[in-house]
Amino acid sequence: MQSCVIIGAGIAGLTAARQLVQQGWTVTVLDKGRGLGGRLATRRLAGGRADHGAQVIRATTAAFSDWLTSADEQTALMEWPVDPVGAGWVGRDGMNRVAKQLATELTIETEQTVVSVQTDEMGWRIETNSGQLFRGDALLCTIPAPQALTLFVDKSNLLGPTDQHVLQTILYEPCLAVLVALNRASQIPKPGGLWLDRPDINWVADNLQKGISPDVPTVTILASTAFSRTYLDGDLNAVGQQLLEQLTDWLPAETITSVQVHRWRYSQVAQAHPDPYWRADTSLPFLFGGDGFGGIAPHDPHLNVERAFLSGQSMADWLLTHPL
Ligand SMILES: Cc1cc2nc3c(=O)[nH]c(=O)nc-3n(C[C@H](O)[C@H](O)[C@H](O)COP(=O)(O)OP(=O)(O)OC[C@H]3O[C@@H](n4cnc5c(N)ncnc54)[C@H](O)[C@@H]3O)c2cc1C
Known part of the structure; x- marks a missing residue:
């Protein structure tokens, strides 16, 4: 039986894993997070829920659209008519649900940060911070890609110059995400998700109107790239207050009961590799993928999840069509 280790339980890793398992492979997915899903991230906040990573998903290909439709039939998804982009998909109780839907029946090891990757006569040998070997x-x-460079270049010498160059060309924007819980509904206009043309704030989402936090009103605020770059390593509480002061019409200070600020060093792709994966120049199969790979509209922030999904599919297709 053929076996594969996948680093990362985001949509790309889960999609590849699912496809390989369906074809009889033994697959282990490793993730450093406490849960799975990566940037398909939903947090609990004062008894409510808020998406602090991906906000809305769109599909431009039949492959992704078909999967979204099947997930919808299993009640994992629902549509959200966000202005001005038009309807998009969201997880029924948060974006993390999309990842959970993909993860059904997969072997996923969470809280396993990969710290070392080597090969020996038995194949790939992957060590995590807990001391376990996979x-x-x-x-x-x-x-x-920037995290992959740290793992595979700074901490090992597995990659040749061309492999390194490919990873170096993939660029990400940072993003500061502010989550707030309220003691009454926000004043954010319908449909509750808005792109803002403001210097400091890109996006505001009312998670009550979105339908993922029916009992406690919560709001997600995403800072602009410029603001996020400036304050990425600053005091997160101060950052939260600075952004909330700009939204008092919709979020009066006296209605806010709880605030969390999350720092994403790598949020959305600014520059992707044109192909859906990269095969490293190693004797045993080693492919890089994820949202940094693939030609679909790298500048449309609502197509990142689709790009990651298609990358996962393409990596699995490659393994399935190249016998080991
Ligand atoms: C604030 C924000 C808003 C966004 N909005 C949208 C949107 O509206 N629409 C959209 O389409 N996209 C959006 N995106 C982008 C989208 O979330 C991502 O493109 C997509 O989820 C990436 O999936 P992935 O599988 O490629 O990577 P990830 O989800 O990042 O998965 C990679 C996984 O690898 C794990 N990992 C990292 N290092 C290690 C290690 N050493 N060992 C083990 N595990 C490791 C991480 O924990 C993570 O779970 C947004 C992202 C952010 C942050």
Whole structure:
């Protein structure tokens, strides 16, 4: 039986895993997070829920659209008519639900940060921060390229100059995300998700109107790229207050009961590699994928999840069509 280790339980890693398992492979997905889903991230906040990573998903290809439709039939998704982009998909109780839907029946090891990758006579040998060893005939890496460079270049010498160059060309924007809980509904106009043309704020989403936090009103605010770059390593509480002061019409200070600020060093792709994956120049199969790979509209922020999904599919297709 063929085996594969996948680094990263985001949509790319989960999609590849699912496809390989369906074809009889033994697959282990490793993720450093406490839960799965990566940037398909939903947090609990004062008894409510808020998406602090991906906000809305769109599909431009039949492959992704078909999967979204099947997930919808299993009640994992619902449509949200966000202005001005038009209707998009969201997880029924938060975006993390999309990842959970993909993860059904997969072997996923969470809280396992990969710290070392080597090969020996038995194949790939992957070590995590807990000291555990994982083995596979093939290796897929779906973590953001700058993190992959740290893991595979700074901490090992597995990659040649061309492989390194490919990873270096993939660029990400940072994003500061502010989540707030309220003691009454926000004043954010319908449909509750708005792109803002403001210097400091890109996006505001009312998670009550979105339908994922029916009992406690919560709001997600995404800072602009310029603001996020400036304050990425600053005091997160101060950052939260600075953004909330600009939204008092919709979020009066006396209605806010709880605030959390999340720092995404790698949020959305600014520059992607044109192909849906990259095969490293190693003797055993080793592919890089994720949202940093693929030609679909790299500048449309609502197509990142689709790009990651298609990358995962393409990596699995490659393994399935190249016998080990
Ligand atoms: C604030 C924000 C808003 C966004 N809005 C949208 C949107 O509206 N629409 C859209 O389409 N996209 C959006 N995106 C982008 C979208 O979320 C991502 O493109 C997509 O989820 C990426 O999936 P992935 O599988 O490629 O990577 P990830 O989801 O990042 O998965 C990679 C996984 O690797 C794990 N990992 C990293 N290093 C290690 C290690 N050493 N060992 C083990 N595990 C490791 C991480 O924990 C993570 O779970 C947004 C992102 C952010 C942050």
